[in-house]
Amino acid sequence: MTGTGFVLRTLILLCSVSAGTCNTFAFTEEPSERAGKGDGYCSRILRAQGPRKEGFNEFRLRVEGDPESYHPGSTYRVTLVASSSAYFRGFILIALREGREGGQDDDYAGRFQIIDEDDTQFMTNCPPAVTESTPRRRTSIHVFWTAPPSGSGCVTLKASIVQKRIIYFQDEGSLTKHMCERGMLLLLLLMLMPLLDCCACGTAKYRVTYYGNWSEKIHPKDYPRRANHWSAIIGASHSKNYVLWEYGGYSSDGVKQVAELGSPVKMEEEIRQKGDEVLTVIKMKAQWPAWQPLSVRAAPSAEFSVDRTRHLMSFLTMMGPSPDWNVGLSAEDLCTKECGWVQRVVQDLIPWDAGTDSGVSYESPNKLTQAPEKIRPLTSLDHPQGPFYDPEGGAITPVARVVVERIARKGEQCNIVPDNVDDIVADIAQEEKEEDDTPETCIYSNWSPWSACSSATCEKGKRMRQRMLKAQLDLSVPCPHTQDFEPCMGPGCSDEADASTCMMSEWITWSPCSVSCGQGVRSRERYVKQFPDNGSACSMPTEETDSCVVNPECNPSSCLVTEWGEWDACSATCGLGMKRRERMVKMPPADGSICSAEVLEVEKCMMPECHTIPCMLTPWSDWSDCSVTCGKGLRTRQRTLKSPVELGECTEDLEQVEKCMLPECPTDCLLTDWTEWSDCNKSCGKGHMIRNRVVKLEPQFGGDPCPETVQRKKCKVRKCSRGQGSPEEKKRRKEQREKRRSKKLELGNKTVSNRCKMRPWSSWTDCTKLCGNGIEERLMTAKRRFRSAQLPSCKDRKEMRACNVHPC
Numbered sequence: 001m002t003g004t005g006f007v008l009r010t011l012i013l014l015c016s017v018s019a020g021t022c023n024t025f026a027f028t029e030e031p032s033e034r035a036g037k038g039d040g041y042c043s044r045i046l047r048a049q050g051p052r053k054e055g056f057n058e059f060r061l062r063v064e065g066d067p068e069s070y071h072p073g074s075t076y077r078v079t080l081v082a083s084s085s086a087y088f089r090g091f092i093l094i095a096l097r098e099g100r101e102g103g104q105d106d107d108y109a110g111r112f113q114i115i116d117e118d119d120t121q122f123m124t125n126c127p128p129a130v131t132e133s134t135p136r137r138r139t140s141i142h143v144f145w146t147a148p149p150s151g152s153g154c155v156t157l158k159a160s161i162v163q164k165r166i167i168y169f170q171d172e173g174s175l176t177k178h179m180c181e182r183g184m185l186l187l188l189l190l191m192l193m194p195l196l197d198c199c200a201c202g203t204a205k206y207r208v209t210y211y212g213n214w215s216e217k218i219h220p221k222d223y224p225r226r227a228n229h230w231s232a233i234i235g236a237s238h239s240k241n242y243v244l245w246e247y248g249g250y251s252s253d254g255v256k257q258v259a260e261l262g263s264p265v266k267m268e269e270e271i272r273q274k275g276d277e278v279l280t281v282i283k284m285k286a287q288w289p290a291w292q293p294l295s296v297r298a299a300p301s302a303e304f305s306v307d308r309t310r311h312l313m314s315f316l317t318m319m320g321p322s323p324d325w326n327v328g329l330s331a332e333d334l335c336t337k338e339c340g341w342v343q344r345v346v347q348d349l350i351p352w353d354a355g356t357d358s359g360v361s362y363e364s365p366n367k368l369t370q371a372p373e374k375i376r377p378l379t380s381l382d383h384p385q386g387p388f389y390d391p392e393g394g395a396i397t398p399v400a401r402v403v404v405e406r407i408a409r410k411g412e413q414c415n416i417v418p419d420n421v422d423d424i425v426a427d428i429a430q431e432e433k434e435e436d437d438t439p440e441t442c443i444y445s446n447w448s449p450w451s452a453c454s455s456a457t458c459e460k461g462k463r464m465r466q467r468m469l470k471a472q473l474d475l476s477v478p479c480p481h482t483q484d485f486e487p488c489m490g491p492g493c494s495d496e497a498d499a500s501t502c503m504m505s506e507w508i509t510w511s512p513c514s515v516s517c518g519q520g521v522r523s524r525e526r527y528v529k530q531f532p533d534n535g536s537a538c539s540m541p542t543e544e545t546d547s548c549v550v551n552p553e554c555n556p557s558s559c560l561v562t563e564w565g566e567w568d569a570c571s572a573t574c575g576l577g578m579k580r581r582e583r584m585v586k587m588p589p590a591d592g593s594i595c596s597a598e599v600l601e602v603e604k605c606m607m608p609e610c611h612t613i614p615c616m617l618t619p620w621s622d623w624s625d626c627s628v629t630c631g632k633g634l635r636t637r638q639r640t641l642k643s644p645v646e647l648g649e650c651t652e653d654l655e656q657v658e659k660c661m662l663p664e665c666p667t668d669c670l671l672t673d674w675t676e677w678s679d680c681n682k683s684c685g686k687g688h689m690i691r692n693r694v695v696k697l698e699p700q701f702g703g704d705p706c707p708e709t710v711q712r713k714k715c716k717v718r719k720c721s722r723g724q725g726s727p728e729e730k731k732r733r734k735e736q737r738e739k740r741r742s743k744k745l746e747l748g749n750k751t752v753s754n755r756c757k758m759r760p761w762s763s764w765t766d767c768t769k770l771c772g773n774g775i776e777e778r779l780m781t782a783k784r785r786f787r788s789a790q791l792p793s794c795k796d797r798k799e800m801r802a803c804n805v806h807p808c
Contacts, residue, residue: 002734058086061093061159063145064383065392070179072150074381075113077391080159080175089137090162091194094129095145098154098178102341109155113714135162147181150248154180188294198311198335201409206313206334207299212318214399215291221379224362227321228291230400230567231262233284235315235328237304240278244314246330251354254517255316255375259326259354260366262286262318265509265566272508280304281506282315286569290319299347303407303462303485303653310334319399323359323367325351325378325742327400328386334404343406348398351388360386391665432684442479443471453488455506468574502528502538510563512547517554521545526562547762559595560587565616579605607671616642617652630665634658669706670697670802680715689715696802756798757783767803 064077082088093112100107108128114120116808120141123129130143132777148155157177212230216223236244243257244267254267264283271278284300304313316328329351332714334342355373357366360383380390438444445468455461472479505526515522523545528538550560562583571577581601585595618640627633638655653744680687691711699705767774781796 004335005226005756017688019334026501041783054348058083059088059159059161061157061177063157063179065390065394067179067381070147070155070181071379071381072152072181072376073147075144075383076381077142078112078145078157079140079142079313080137080161086163087137088161088163090132091141092129092131092160093141093143093157094126095155095157096145097148097152098156102584104538109152110146110148111795112260115142115144115147149758150181152181164272172346176266176544188767197338198308198333198338199414200308200311200335200341201339201414202409203305203307204334204341204406205305205408205410207301207303207315207407208282208315209299209403210287210317211401212287212290212399213401219387219395219399221389222361222363224321228289229320229321230287230290230327231258231318232264232286233268233282233300233315233317233328234258234264235282235313236271237279237306237309237310237313238271238274239277240312240331242274242311243716244271244643245316245328245375247376250372251324251356251375255326255354256324256356258318259318260357262320263565268314268508272505277310279307282313284315284317286725288573299484303487305460306334306341308335313404315402319351321363322351323357323361323364324354326354327351328401332404340549340754341406341409342404345404347402349402350398352376353378362387370772437472438480439477441477442469442473443473444469444482447484450486455489461488462486470493502540504528504540505540507544511550512563512646513550515550516785517550517558517560519547519549522548559585559589559597561595561597561599563587564601572605572607574607575665577607578602578607592689617650617654618642620656623658626660626662628662630662633658633660633662664701666703667697667700669695669699670703670805671706671709672696672802674711677713680717680802682715682717684714684718684720686714688712694800696775697805726748757782761799764801769804771804771806771808773802775800776803 059082062079063080065078067076070076078093079398080091080093094102095109095112096102096107097109102108103465112122112128112130114122114130117133118142119133119138120130121133124132132138132141145157155178157179159175161175179720211234214228214230216225222384236242238244245250245251251259252267252270253272257266259261268281268283271281282302282304284302287300306313311334312331313334314328314330314332315324319325319327329349332345334345336342353373353376353377356369357364358369359365359367361476378386378388378396379387380392380394380396383389383534384391406640433506448466453461453462453463464486467482467484469479469482505528507526510522510524525543528540546562562584567579567581570579572643580600582601584600585597586597588595620639621637623635623637626635634657636655636657640654641650652804674693675691677689677691680689690710690712695706695709762779764776764778767776777798782796
């Protein structure tokens with residue numbers, strides 16, 4: 001760059017800053033060469049050089065939450081900020097793929113979104129970049145940046161600052177942010193690392209237990225209090241040639257039905273159709289509500305087996321309600337590299353998005369994803385309205401934990417060193433353990449009868465019995481499980497299959513009825529999993545049929561409906577409840593009438609009896625101090641619950657409140673304002689004026705007394721003049737003055753005996769208002785007036801005071 005070129009660029013930029021008439025970053029090329037980024041204008045901006053200012057850390061480019069990596073498709077707030085003593089007039093912000101120069105369209109990563117159009121805008125000649133709307137002093141700007149799709153690799157966010165002169169910090173410290181796709185390296189390793197063949201011998205039997213940890217206490221945002229649940233769990237032990245679901249894959253119809261509807265039917269059908277790729281179908285019951293104390297209800301569990309070819313375990317359950325969120329394990333390998341079987345697996349689980357619905361919250365309306373997206377884990381930066389959103393980008397708290405424990409090994413084992421002594425003991429007698437190890441402090445009901453075997457064939461199944469925890473007398477001593485399982489087989493089968501035994505799969509679900517109305521036929525199939533060792537034929541049936549009736553009337557007003565679905569779980573966890581099942585209308589009546597077929601069926605269901613545990617409470621505490629220092633107030637006392645809440649809800653009051661009364665609060669005297677001064681009582685010479693005020697509220701309970709209510713002050717209007725007259729007139733006036741003087745003297749002598757008598761004060765009148773400053777009065781009248789009644793002491797007297805001064 002020549003000195004002349006640098007000066008030209010600087011002058012053109014200063015034109016932009018001062019007058020606002022030029023582009024912020026202008027060059028000496030002709031305008032036709034700056035038509036768009038396709039002509040390299042963006043890349044020329046990025047390559048532009050200028051003077052660099054020392055101490056550039058006074059400016060910083062920050063991505064909210066300071067994440068080390070980005071999640072594809074997620075939106076982040078990007079801030080360009082100056083320190084407290086600095087400012088900037090202009091800027092450029094751009095996002096590039098790692099190692100790119102900005103000369104091609106696909107060099108740019110993600111897209112920016114303007115927040116404040118008065119502050120920021122897209123550059124006219126370089127649309128992927130963001131710049132200022134008007135050059136002025138500013139200390140910060142904010143924009144949104146949406147990360148590119150999966151597989152985009154690493155990204156660099158760059159900022160350039162314009163202060164009093166051009167300052168470029170595009171490739172330096174605090175104005176550059178480098179991020180790579182979250183999980184990209186791990187995903188790449190997983191993709192490049194094929195599943196190894198298993199070298200273990202014999203078989204192993206496992207128990208998988210699912211502990212839901214999704215509760216309002218741990219995940220409070222928008223928690224669905226009424227409908228929270230885990231759907232029925234469906235999975236399998238399978239070979240590496242079969243994938244139920246996986247990170248980065250697309251959802252099958254079965255996975256979609258589990259994730260969106262919580263229905264395992266389709267996925268179970270998909271699993272059973274895989275034949276020898278599957279060893280055991282894993283099924284666990286639904287859980288309503290999603291979180292329950294283990295002392296009230298046992299966690300869902302199931303048993304399954306693995307062998308050398310089918311050593312992987314996968315399962316899935318819906319997190320309900322949700323758009324298409326699920327929780328589970330995918331291809332968990334239970335075979336060790338030492339040719340043995342894993343003893344125990346514990347995994348904390350977070351929710352996954354099945355990629356079939358675009359909802360962002362638990363109860364978002366159905367919004368079908370136009371193009372199916374890949375299965376991915378949810379993150380705390382997916383959407384601000386999402387229940388797991390965290391602007392800092394922290395990890396999502398796990399919603400569940402799964403524990404997989406080996407309970408038995410069968411057949412000759414080829415690993416040389418056993419896991420440990422406890423493992424050997426567990427293999428010997430795990431399933432034969434019958435002794436009761438119930439602590440004396442745990443009070444249970446009797447065991448229920450054993451349930452029917454879960455397998456109707458000669459394949460291994462299980463049966464269950466239950467008991468209820470009535471009371472836990474010592475909270476420090478844990479109470480064992482309330483459910484018990486044992487292995488079983490279908491009727492007529494032996495635990496030890498001989499050489500002539502056929503091993504059959506379970507029945508696949510019934511086919512649709514063969515007719516759309518009237519009586520038809522439906523069928524279902526199963527297959528031979530293991531032929532007899534002696535080479536004989538398998539005589540057990542692989543297909544069976546059954547009659548079915550659909551729309552028996554077969555008239556034009558009939559409608560075509562599906563088969564009934566599975567019964568939902570009972571609405572009650574103990575005692576009497578309700579369960580329901582549904583079917584759908586496949587084809588409405590041909591005549592256009594409304595379908596009259598029932599699509600919902602409800603019936604009662606009975607769970608183990610409910611037990612009411614009396615509340616165990618501490619004694620009441622002492623009453624608290626009164627809430628006021630005078631007058632009326634409140635005081636409280638408390639007690640606490642000693643028995644655990646898991647034993648049932650306690651309806652007893654834990655706090656009591658009562659009124660308290662302290663001595664009345666003092667009330668000071670309250671007066672009206674002073675009246676205006678009266679006129680002077682003399683028309684000439686010296687006189688006086690008076691003003692008064694009225695008592696609105698008398699002092700009570702030791703309040704301040706009332707001050708004076710009348711004030712007097714002297715006044716002098718003008719000097720009185722003496723008139724001039726004839727001697728006779730002067731004499732007449734003198735006689736009149738003497739006469740008046742003698743009368744006053746006579747009246748003064750009789751004042752004591754002729755003073756008038758006054759009646760006592762009357763009662764106060766009713767207040768003129770019920771609230772908002774009323775007035776009440778009382779009178780004192782003359783009982784008897786004598787000749788001296790004209791004296792002020794014989795006038796009727798009246799007093800007023802305020803009443804009901806409280807606001808209305």
